[in-house]
Amino acid sequence: MIRNYLKIAMKVLLRRKFFTFISLFGVSLTLVVLLVATAMLDHVFAAQAPEVLGDRTLGVYSMTMRGPESIWSGFAGYQFLDRFIRPMTKLPSVEAVTFFSMPGTGISYLDGKKIESMVKHTDAEFWRVMRFNFLEGAPFTVDDDRSARFVAVINEATRDKFFGGQPALGKTLEVDGQRFKVVGVVPNVPILRISPYSDIWVPIGTSKTDAYKRELVGDYTGLIVARSRADFPQIKSEVQSRLKEAEALIPDPKMYKHLDGGADTLFEAASRLFLPGDSETSHSERLFLIFAGLAVVFMLLPTVNLVNINLSRILDRSSEIGVRKAFGASSWTLVGQFVVENVVLTLVGGLIGLVLAAAVLAGINASGLIPYAQLSLNVRIFLDGLAIALFFGLFSGVYPAWRMSRLHPVMALRGRSV
Amino acid sequence: MIHLEKVSKLYRTERVETTALDNINLEIAKGEFISIMGPSGCGKSTLLHLMGLLDEPSEGTVALDGKAIDRYGDRELARVRNERVGFIFQQFHLVSDLSVADNVEIPLLYRKMPNKERRKAALAALDRVGLSSRTRHFPTQLSGGQQQRVAIARAIVGKPGILLADEPTGNLDSQMGDEIMGILEDLNQNEGATIVMVTHDPRMAEKTHRVVRLFDGRQVQ
Numbered sequence: 001m002i003r004n005y006l007k008i009a010m011k012v013l014l015r016r017k018f019f020t021f022i023s024l025f026g027v028s029l030t031l032v033v034l035l036v037a038t039a040m041l042d043h044v045f046a047a048q049a050p051e052v053l054g055d056r057t058l059g060v061y062s063m064t065m066r067g068p069e070s071i072w073s074g075f076a077g078y079q080f081l082d083r084f085i086r087p088m089t090k091l092p093s094v095e096a097v098t099f100f101s102m103p104g105t106g107i108s109y110l111d112g113k114k115i116e117s118m119v120k121h122t123d124a125e126f127w128r129v130m131r132f133n134f135l136e137g138a139p140f141t142v143d144d145d146r147s148a149r150f151v152a153v154i155n156e157a158t159r160d161k162f163f164g165g166q167p168a169l170g171k172t173l174e175v176d177g178q179r180f181k182v183v184g185v186v187p188n189v190p191i192l193r194i195s196p197y198s199d200i201w202v203p204i205g206t207s208k209t210d211a212y213k214r215e216l217v218g219d220y221t222g223l224i225v226a227r228s229r230a231d232f233p234q235i236k237s238e239v240q241s242r243l244k245e246a247e248a249l250i251p252d253p254k255m256y257k258h259l260d261g262g263a264d265t266l267f268e269a270a271s272r273l274f275l276p277g278d279s280e281t282s283h284s285e286r287l288f289l290i291f292a293g294l295a296v297v298f299m300l301l302p303t304v305n306l307v308n309i310n311l312s313r314i315l316d317r318s319s320e321i322g323v324r325k326a327f328g329a330s331s332w333t334l335v336g337q338f339v340v341e342n343v344v345l346t347l348v349g350g351l352i353g354l355v356l357a358a359a360v361l362a363g364i365n366a367s368g369l370i371p372y373a374q375l376s377l378n379v380r381i382f383l384d385g386l387a388i389a390l391f392f393g394l395f396s397g398v399y400p401a402w403r404m405s406r407l408h409p410v411m412a413l414r415g416r417s418v
Numbered sequence: 419m420i421h422l423e424k425v426s427k428l429y430r431t432e433r434v435e436t437t438a439l440d441n442i443n444l445e446i447a448k449g450e451f452i453s454i455m456g457p458s459g460c461g462k463s464t465l466l467h468l469m470g471l472l473d474e475p476s477e478g479t480v481a482l483d484g485k486a487i488d489r490y491g492d493r494e495l496a497r498v499r500n501e502r503v504g505f506i507f508q509q510f511h512l513v514s515d516l517s518v519a520d521n522v523e524i525p526l527l528y529r530k531m532p533n534k535e536r537r538k539a540a541l542a543a544l545d546r547v548g549l550s551s552r553t554r555h556f557p558t559q560l561s562g563g564q565q566q567r568v569a570i571a572r573a574i575v576g577k578p579g580i581l582l583a584d585e586p587t588g589n590l591d592s593q594m595g596d597e598i599m600g601i602l603e604d605l606n607q608n609e610g611a612t613i614v615m616v617t618h619d620p621r622m623a624e625k626t627h628r629v630v631r632l633f634d635g636r637q638v639q
Contacts, residue, residue: 011515328500328528
């Protein structure tokens with residue numbers, strides 16, 4: 001019976017080309033948008049190289065000094081991280097701690113041509129937390145950082161710009177008037193991976209001034225790798241208590257009295273950024289609900305459209321419905337038939353959507369719109385897409401099929417015929 | 419076999435109540451071939467739909483093999499229609515997206531039956547109506563007479579015992595009409611099919627065992 005249904009489904013789709021086109025267009029376009037959005041979110045938040053430990057990493061991203069009349073917000077300050085977060089490596093629940101600055105633009109001149117690169121200052125532990133596949137050389141060491149040696153790890157794009165794609169190991173490059181010896185080359189990291197992203201990574205000790213060492217609020221980020229996610233609550237509460245301790249170091253206690261911040265997953269940090277407010281616990285839940293809500297609304301529109309199209313498409317076949325009822329089809333059998341047809345339609349739309357989404361992602365990767373983007377449709381996204389297509393198929397098919405199955409056979413037979 | 423007792427059918431809208439059938443009493447025995455005649459709108463098709471369990475009477479009883487249809491639920495009605503009744507329509511009502519053989523298979527889709535056996539039965543039914551060379555064609559590729567033969571094959575493929583034909587020759591010229599009538603007579607005489615046929619054509623009605631005449635929803639003969 002299913003074979004017969006599939007046969008009819010394909011024939012109906014081919015015969016009613018306009019309906020088929022509109023339906024497929026709606027399904028595939030929605031899927032493209034959802035899949036591209038999912039790929040972007042995946043690109044930012046999912047644990048993938050070099051952030052393979054991302055699933056059990058908390059970040060101290062933002063800090064705020066607050067006073068009765070003043071507020072100073074920024075990223076974490078190095079002093080706070082160095083004095084209060086680095087010692088957390090001794091806790092049994094913590095596997096590693098690393099600090100790095102936000103990437104800043106570094107200017108170089110090569111043969112009279114200005115080159116802009118993103119430069120990030122990191123500690124040596126950064127290379128243990130971020131698992132880069134080195135194309136050349138190796139990361140700089142703890143000793144390099146402590147001794148403020150002018151060494152650098154660069155990405156492929158920087159190697160191409162400075163050295164024409166030739167091996168760069170041992171060669172030097174000048175950035176913002178400082179000469180660095182290249183000790184390693186790594187693949188490009190997309191800008192959406194905000195923690196590892198940069199063009200050039202140099203030891204923190206090579207910073208031009210040591211003002212950063214006195215900052216509670218600055219432009220650094222600290223990452224804390226937990227032994228497991230189950231340790232997150234304990235680590236978060238430990239960071240909170242250390243923030244309280246650090247308030248004693250606030251440079252101007254008359255202006256600022258409190259130091260706010262915390263250890264968050266990247267998603268929680270993003271939630272806090274997009275949904276400012278005081279409700280500490282529900283930021284990420286709210287952002288998740290907003291994303292889910294948007295996705296549902298976005299899917300609901302083509303679903304409603306499909307319901308309408310399906311209603312007219314199915315009622316157009318009232319004669320067939322009458323015949324099938326006359327020859328022994330029960331209402332539920334007919335619901336099954338039309339749902340199968342609709343699922344076939346939406347799965348075809350889903351496949352088209354997947355192909356189009358892959359093309360769009362490849363286009364974004366190639367366009368340079370998002371530097372070093374490596375957006376791709378992975379298996380999870382493919383399965384998400386399939387689930388979304390089935391969602392369309394079932395929800396847009398069940399109601400029209402049910403309406404149709406309620407048709408009185410005599411009335412149905414009075415409809416169109418061959 | 420088919421028993422109608424004090425059967426009436428009313429169609430109600432908010433303003434108007436129309437009587438399609440009024441106090442019909444009819445007994446059709448196994449193996450009978452009867453025709454129902456009357457002017458347009460007199461309730462012939464409604465009567466056929468009631469006999470075929472496609473509709474329910476407003477009053478009275480329709481019984482098939484001694485069992486009143488008001489005792490059947492949707493699934494049971496579907497099963498009885500599938501096993502006991504075969505319909506032939508004036509408009510043929512073939513599914514244009516399906517081939518001739520696939521159309522004939524429709525009643526068997528609702529029975530537990532292997533695909534091969536179903537296909538074999540469909541081909542046998544098509545052979546019975548002389549269309550074994552057109553199995554892969556689509557309805558629109560056939561003449562009116564051929565389409566009606568496909569419809570007859572579809573009606574008999576499940577060996578239902580009762581054939582209900584609603585003006586089966588109404589859309590055909592006289593020669594094709596005669597051919598179709600010949601097939602129906604053959605099914606009645608040689609295979610014992612009980613046939614109820616609605617017709618406007620006295621020539622066709624003459625070939626049946628008995629004529630039931632309706633006028634304004636009432637049985638006049």
